Amino acid sequence: MKTIKTAINNIDLRRFRFWLQLFFFALLMYGGYFAIDLGSRLPTFACAFNEAGRGGICYLFPLQHQLGVPSSRLFSWAGLAVLQGLLIFSLWFFALNKAWCGYACPLGTIQDWITALRNRLGIRYSRYSQGQFRQLSRIKYLLLALMILIPLGVGAALLPHEMGTPFCDICPARMVLPMFTGDFSQLTIDFSSKTTMIMTTLGLLITGLFFTGAFFKKRFFCFFCPMSALHYLLSKPALLKLKKDGNKCTSCGDCYRVCDMEIREIADEVNETNIMQDDCIMCLKCVAHCPEPDALKATFAGIPIFSSTEQGFIKRMHKGQKHEQQ
């Protein structure tokens, strides 16, 4: 038991993550070819528009549809369908918490690949200032609110019905992910009406921004993701948790240093034990880069599954140096 634990805590997280992300990417992007269907309540960007290959569907797509039904129906039996959808979504989500972002999300994985490419080209990354960070961090809640309010408006016949899935229209996943199964048809402006024209143009612009942003900023899009906001609102009962023991923390800031999402609390907060913040993608890089035994750990249903250790830290740092020297 102890040997297994040591082996896990000594794991080369970079490599482990690469392969697990690749697995999820294949499952969600190409699973459809193998008749895999995980349903349409997935808490991650398995894009519905990737029709041929999708192994499941991102919950935001049906959610907007469900909310967009005529109001009279929504507030009677259709409301139950929304609740049922939310329940299934929550169950998926509770299992992995935000690790859906750090390990499963195809759009997140693509951003990590872009980061790896930039790093290989020897170009430095950029960071936000703390002020910018705080402002940008709010956008995802705004997007979430709009994503719910606009379909409701459509249902109440206050907005044109072409705005039924407003977030999907502007989501970069809709344009980027189908390309991986050879479908480039989403990369067009839809001239059928004024609304679709505006929305698809916006979508194209955001996709362009996605590629440029992700090249210079690690996990650029995740700061704005309304799925991430929805996750956070539901994260209290999740089984996978990120824990911190502030007494063991030396405030060295190594965890903050490596955090793709620039979450300062991971290093500075010493009283709160449940340390996961709203921007967290649960990639667990912070745990891997913490040299203090048990200061940071991931737990599943209260059982520690991956803890920071001195030995693991030293091993990984050593490997990181060697890896880059080649």
Added chain:
Amino acid sequence: MNSSEADTYYLSRQAREAEATLEQLQDDFPDNPQAMQYFYDLFHRVYGQGEIIKHSGKLVGTTCIHAPEELIYAFGATPVRLCNGSYHYDQIGADFMPAKSCSLVKATLGSLQAKAAVPNTQSLDLIVNPTTCDQKTKASAMMSAMGYKVEDLELPPAKESEEARLYWQRSVRRLATRLRELTGNKLTRKKLQHAMARTSRAQTAFRTLHQLRKSAPTILLGKDAFLVTNAYFFDDIERWTAAVEQLNNELLQRQQDGFQAAQKRAPRILFTGSPPIFPNLKLPILIETSGGVVVADETCSANRMLYDMTAVDEWRLNDMVDSLADRYLKPCTCPIFTRNDDRQRRLLQLATDFKVDGVVYQAFSGCQVYEMEYRSIADALAERGLPMLYVETDYSPDDMGQLSTRIEAFLESIKTRKRQAL
């Protein structure tokens, strides 16, 4: 007296002081680890006989732990820590420093003023002076006036804010520019990586030693641990690391054999405050000759200097240099910063991890920041039921009698408490 005779005189006085301490370290205690012989010999040679440690490239003196050594090594230069522990140099410093300055700063400046100082510092190419406490900050101009090239490494007075962090990162980058001018070398990714790997190997060895001291009963005395980390100030880093690794192996063997370096009931002491720097190891030695054992410390001549390690995400120059800057600022528990929550938490955690019975807090007279933090630390420890002895002292041997009485009484009271608890 001509000048060469004067040199010999200074050398011999300071050599006598060093030899006296070494004699105590070696002879007053039985069963010293064999691997400690390397360190005893090293100090004999460097402090007693004035041997010059060979170094490559320019020699860069540092006056505080905040100067990133990896950066200095990466430019092909060699760092040497100038913080001095000699009473002899303390007296020289007193000639031109205010009476209320602390012994450490007086001795450091005294040694820079002295001819043929030991350890050898006469060929310094640059002094990196982090602007930590007021006395070290003001020492900058004095060192310049002595003819040294001084680079002030600007340290912020707080470390929590993002502004402070960014300011410090810029300071460190400016140091890199200065070192490039000095050495004529270019900083490359490979060189910095190599330097960081070397330092991290040294830190790993230190951490192993540190963890081994958790053993109860103890397998290594604190006086030896302090001597080991003091050697890091000037010794060749690779040779030092190899010597510590060897010591670790021996201690591991001791652990397996059930060896006891002190009595089983010896009060386990955590040492904090002003740093014991060779030859001024009087307080740790007093504690251990009086039947206590120093099992851990929170001082800038040992733990604070070597414990915290650097993490890097992307091994590119910009990320590596900023990571280094973070490591030299964020975890530092020096009392010069505005807040001291980190220091309190660190002490409490060390006390738990090392099963500590009591804390000895050394404050050099004149070190106002340590004096000011005394109360908050005492309160935090008292809340945990940990007794603390606060000792205000300096490098002079005059207070030895008084100190030994106080320490004996302190240790005795711990022993009584322990007996009563049983």
